Ligand code: ADP
């Protein structure tokens with residue numbers, strides 16, 4: 530298994546710096562996702578790893594092996610792209626055998642290896658079919674088997690599910706995850722879809738404008754986003770302005786615009802200042818009536834029923850609109866115009882400098 534180390538990577542296209550100075554480490558056997566909005570440099574970085582883009586600065590290592598100047602064919606990588614890059618004139622089996630035959634392996638080894646991977650992707654039944662007679666999901670599984678059959682050190686996948694419909698995308702996420710785990714191959718996965726990234730990854734690097742904002746597990750990114758960009762890119766959040774005032778030792782008060790005070794246990798890394806508070810829709814908790822601290826009154830402006838949950842837009846007493854999510858209830862759902870009282874799960878909020 531292979532560890533990937535990238536330090537001070539730089540990429541320039543026609544005088545435009547797309548990646549200024551990027552550092553990441555991808556551990557052995559990990560499924561590591563590059564996540565960010567379109568144009569942030571995900572494909573560019575993946576192509577630098579593959580050897581299809583020149584590298585203007587920095588070091589790229591596969592274990593102790595510096596690959597910067599290595600020919601793409603010598604880097605021992607498998608790739609799967611968005612558009613099914615399997616050969617239309619070859620059968621499923623011939624597609625999976627392709628890379629093996631190129632390596633001039635023994636015929637028996639070629640056949641047995643291809644069969645092993647066809648089994649892994651559950652496509653033995655279809656091995657004599659041409660790609661045109663396969664669904665999009667099946668074609669992507671063949672592309673994955675073909676990439677894996679050559680036993681690469683590293684697997685690179687660039688938005689492999691974006692041409693599939695929504696239901697199939699969810700099934701394929703699971704299939705890719707299972708196959709990747711079973712093979713245990715170090716994988717770099719690119720997507721702009723945060724839900725897909727959360728579902729599939731061990732670690733995620735959130736990127737914006739060629740800069741890594743945070744690297745972490747899906748849970749860490751959701752619960753402790755390093756900045757406001759990550760907080761709003763991973764899931765949804767409300768941003769509320771507040772004045773931070775440390776009172777007693779270890780306790781921080783967040784004075785919100787409407788005069789309410791939220792007590793937050795530990796904010797030692799920030800001095801007293803204007804801050805922006807990120808509160809997830811599910812971290813507003815409905816309470817029976819307005820108590821003293823940490824409780825707000827508001828009026829329901831809108832509600833969207835989503836089955837498991839209902840999403841509300843609530844106007845707080847200062848007119849500020851917030852999104853609130855609650856588990857739906859068959860008997861009792863809140864109606865537009867209704868007054869409610871909310872408290873905040875203070876363990877879950879995140880506080881950022883206003884700048
Ligand atoms: P992503 O995959 O995150 O959507 P890309 O890596 O494709 O983003 O692109 C990052 C930036 O680099 C974009 O601004 C894009 O226009 C630019 N770019 C990508 N490839 C080239 C190229 N071959 N020539 C010039 N600019 C490029």
Ligand code: MG
Pocket residue numbers: 571572573
């Ligand atoms: Mg891309």
